[in-house]
Amino acid sequence: MNQVSFPVQNTRGPVDHEIRAQIVAAANEHFSRYGYSKTTVSDLAKAIGFSKAYIYKFFDSKQAIGEAICANCLEAIVAAVDEATSVESITPTERFRRLVKAAVLTGVSLFFNDRKLYDIAAFAASERWPCTQFYEGRIQAFVTQIISDGRELGEFERKTPLDETVGAICLALRPYINPLLLQYSLDGVEEMSTRIANLVLRSLMP
Numbered sequence: 001m002n003q004v005s006f007p008v009q010n011t012r013g014p015v016d017h018e019i020r021a022q023i024v025a026a027a028n029e030h031f032s033r034y035g036y037s038k039t040t041v042s043d044l045a046k047a048i049g050f051s052k053a054y055i056y057k058f059f060d061s062k063q064a065i066g067e068a069i070c071a072n073c074l075e076a077i078v079a080a081v082d083e084a085t086s087v088e089s090i091t092p093t094e095r096f097r098r099l100v101k102a103a104v105l106t107g108v109s110l111f112f113n114d115r116k117l118y119d120i121a122a123f124a125a126s127e128r129w130p131c132t133q134f135y136e137g138r139i140q141a142f143v144t145q146i147i148s149d150g151r152e153l154g155e156f157e158r159k160t161p162l163d164e165t166v167g168a169i170c171l172a173l174r175p176y177i178n179p180l181l182l183q184y185s186l187d188g189v190e191e192m193s194t195r196i197a198n199l200v201l202r203s204l205m206p
Contacts, residue, residue: 020058023048027065028117036066036120067131070124073110073117074135077177080106081142092150093201099142100197103177104189111183118179125180132179139177140170147204156204169200
């Protein structure tokens with residue numbers, strides 16, 4: 001499954017404009033230092049050396065800038081999952097284990113290495129920003145493909161409707177892949193997520 005770029009809402013002007021990238025990079029650094037909630041567009045304008053009006057030529061709000069940064073964060077998790085599960089020689093069972101491990105470890109790494117940026121992702125998840133919904137859809141797509149492949153190969157049961165199975169799996173994994181919830185599940189997160197993965201796989205046995 002190839003990685004798909006996250007859509008970024010409420011942007012203006014040319015998509016690939018270098019000034020847009022400059023604004024996002026400066027905002028990334030500013031949010032990392034001061035936090036998302038404590039930063040205003042005026043603060044960013046001063047830090048970048050642009051006028052507020054000029055920034056609004058590329059983004060219609062602070063949230064739009066936050067979404068661009070959040071999308072980069074969530075893209076890193078999706079890319080890690082894609083890389084971990086795209087090995088053709090492994091079974092669907094192993095691909096599922098790798099999906100869970102990659103999503104959890106990448107999310108935890110972001111939490112500890114870029115806490116203030118992770119906080120943006122957590123805030124975005126609480127507010128259901130479009131980028132977080134797209135992220136959930138991408139994870140669901142990975143799960144759906146793995147379960148479908150496992151059923152075709154006879155590794156997984158086929159009686160339960162596919163959408164019901166995938167929905168239940170994503171619900172079970174949610175505390176470990178949702179940025180808002182993961183921050184409350186850090187104690188023993190790797191071990192607990194492995195146990196959840198094992199439980200899910202046992203439930204999928206034909």
